[in-house]
Amino acid sequence: MPPTDPTRVIVFDTTLRDGEQSPGCSMNLQEKLEMAHQLKNLGVDVIEAGFPIASPGDFESVREIARQIHGPVIAGLARCNAADIDRAAEAVKPSPNPRIHVFLATSAIHREFKLKMGREEIIKRTVEGVKRARDHVADVEFSPEDASRTELDFLAEVVERAVEAGATTLNIPDTVGYAVPEHYAEIIRHLKKTVRGIDKCVLSVHCHNDLGLAVANSLAALKEGARQVECTINGIGERAGNTALEEVVMAMRTRNDHYGLTTGINTQLLCPTSRKLTALTGMQVQRNKAIVGRNAFAHEAGIHQDGMLKNANTYEIMRPDDVGIQKTELVLGKHSGRAALRDRVASMGYTLTDEQLNRVFDAFKKLADAKKEVFDADIETLIEGELHAAEGNRYVWTLAGFTSTAGTGSQTSAAVSLKHRDDPPGRVRRDAAPGNGPIDALFKAISRVTGVEAKVVDYRVRAVTQDIDALGEAHVEIEHGGRRTSGRATSLDVIEASALAYLEVINRVLQQRQRDRLKPTDHVPTNVVPVA
Numbered sequence: 428m429p430p431t432d433p434t435r436v437i438v439f440d441t442t443l444r445d446g447e448q449s450p451g452c453s454m455n456l457q458e459k460l461e462m463a464h465q466l467k468n469l470g471v472d473v474i475e476a477g478f479p480i481a482s483p484g485d486f487e488s489v490r491e492i493a494r495q496i497h498g499p500v501i502a503g504l505a506r507c508n509a510a511d512i513d514r515a516a517e518a519v520k521p522s523p524n525p526r527i528h529v530f531l532a533t534s535a536i537h538r539e540f541k542l543k544m545g546r547e548e549i550i551k552r553t554v555e556g557v558k559r560a561r562d563h564v565a566d567v568e569f570s571p572e573d574a575s576r577t578e579l580d581f582l583a584e585v586v587e588r589a590v591e592a593g594a595t596t597l598n599i600p601d602t603v604g605y606a607v608p609e610h611y612a613e614i615i616r617h618l619k620k621t622v623r624g625i626d627k628c629v630l631s632v633h634c635h636n637d638l639g640l641a642v643a644n645s646l647a648a649l650k651e652g653a654r655q656v657e658c659t660i661n662g663i664g665e666r667a668g669n670t671a672l673e674e675v676v677m678a679m680r681t682r683n684d685h686y687g688l689t690t691g692i693n694t695q696l697l698c699p700t701s702r703k704l705t706a707l708t709g710m711q712v713q714r715n716k717a718i719v720g721r722n723a724f725a726h727e728a729g730i731h732q733d734g735m736l737k738n739a740n741t742y743e744i745m746r747p748d749d750v751g752i753q754k755t756e757l758v759l760g761k762h763s764g765r766a767a768l769r770d771r772v773a774s775m776g777y778t779l780t781d782e783q784l785n786r787v788f789d790a791f792k793k794l795a796d797a798k799k800e801v802f803d804a805d806i807e808t809l810i811e812g813e814l815h816a817a818e819g820n821r822y823v824w825t826l827a828g829f830t831s832t833a834g835t836g837s838q839t840s841a842a843v844s845l846k847h848r849d850d851p852p853g854r855v856r857r858d859a860a861p862g863n864g865p866i867d868a869l870f871k872a873i874s875r876v877t878g879v880e881a882k883v884v885d886y887r888v889r890a891v892t893q894d895i896d897a898l899g900e901a902h903v904e905i906e907h908g909g910r911r912t913s914g915r916a917t918s919l920d921v922i923e924a925s926a927l928a929y930l931e932v933i934n935r936v937l938q939q940r941q942r943d944r945l946k947p948t949d950h951v952p953t954n955v956v957p958v959a
């Protein structure tokens with residue numbers, strides 16, 4: 428049933444599904460769980476946790492999120508076939524509010540070239556799929572994939588049949604980002620006017636950003652009466668991404684005079700959530716990105732600065748603290764105490780145990796000794812490092828030391844000393860390797876000691892803040908045994924951060940190997956299986 432408050436928009440977050448499946452955004456189970464907790468705190472209504480049939484890892488993370496995250500609806504995606512739907516049902520089952528999201532393409536181009544199905548077949552499968560999902564759960568969403576390029580009369584027919592079959596949410600995806608606002612609004616208007624029973628369902632929008640119009644299209648549809656918006660943090664997603672949650676939410680809030688719509692989002696957690704996703708995936712947002720970019724509230728021009736000093740409303744349509752940006756960036760120095768740090772941690776949206784806070788405090792003191800000024804971003808990095816460390820304690824290999832040499836015209840090489848978890852105290856294992864640059868040499872030396880060869884598919888370093896003595900953050904993604912795994916680490920020395928990030932990846936590969944050995948064979952069909 429649609430929400431009783433007609434102004435309330437349901438925020439459906441698909442960061443962990445549509446977002447996570449795009450290059451550079453992959454997360455492991457622990458990271459997805461961390462993100463899901465953050466999304467719950469942010470106040471999203473629905474978390475699409477993954478596509479359970481896609482891989483055993485996807486299944487596991489949807490099920491774990493369904494187990495641990497109570498409050499929001501937990502959705503699992505399924506194609507319109509029995510195997511997908513049953514697998515999704517099993518994954519979302521532990522949630523008190525489970526949803527199955529079934530999709531099937533409806534546009535002529537998808538029918539002809541991808542599915543090789545006629546219109547009748549599409550309708551038959553839609554009805555069977557929705558009914559099957561309803562046999563598992565009361566909350567079923569149906570998406571006619573590529574809806575915006577589907578003939579309007581056929582789209583209306585499919586949607587009507589999905590409603591009859593028991594769909595409770597009807598999502599209208601602009602799968603390839605082809606729509607423009609007036610066109611997309613017209614689709615929503617037409618469906619609302621012609622589809623029998625549509626008022627019993629929530630009408631939803633799902634836009635991709637290929638033409639940079641995802642947010643504009645979503646808003647146009649919401650204005651026409653759609654009451655669920657599908658979106659991702661930082662707009663991550665397939666190709667050019669999805670509707671950015673922070674943008675669509677702040678547009679509704681800032682222009683409430685125009686839209687008259689509300690959400691349940693705690694907007695002060697928008698920036699912390701954006702930064703958490705960046706920390707987990709290593710995927711940076713552009714500086715001038717709306718709402719969460721570093722420049723989004725920076726005023727450079729003299730005339731603007733003068734206006735801002737006289738009245739912030741002259742050049743600011745939102746207050747930075749409304750989206751969780753602290754006005755004063757420079758926060759603490761080496762004389763700051765534990766209480767000041769505790770306050771800052773809380774205002775950044777984190778909850779730490781006393782022990783975690785003590786460890787962050789120790790790390791902060793060390794950093795403050797080594798670095799002139801400690802910024803919010805530094806503190807956030809220390810907190811993320813602490814939250815991350817729990818997993819690190821279970822790792823097989825730790826870095827005891829390294830050296831690397833580089834210089835114009837000279838041969839580059841690196842030597843590492845690693846400690847194995849099962850070794851007696853004091854024992855380290857060493858090896859060295861030449862390479863194309865110090866990082867390549869370092870990675871090779873680590874691979875030699877650990878015996879794990881991995882193909883690096885992505886490697887990025889960035890300075891956490893803009894000062895010369897900034898903390899460096901390294902992010903490494905590798906491919907090993909057909910799987911992608913990523914790791915990240917920070918240090919005042921970017922070469923050390925790189926070594927630590929690579930070592931984390933190696934440790935994760937070893938953990939995965941162990942899980943694979945322990946797991947019973949898990950056969951996952953990948954072909955499209957007709958609904959029985």
Ligand code: KIV
Pocket residue numbers: 445530570572573598600601602603633635
């Ligand atoms: O873009 C799309 O069509 C999708 C569907 C699965 C909803 O992501």
Ligand code: ZN
Pocket residue numbers: 445600602633635665
């Ligand atoms: Zn999509």
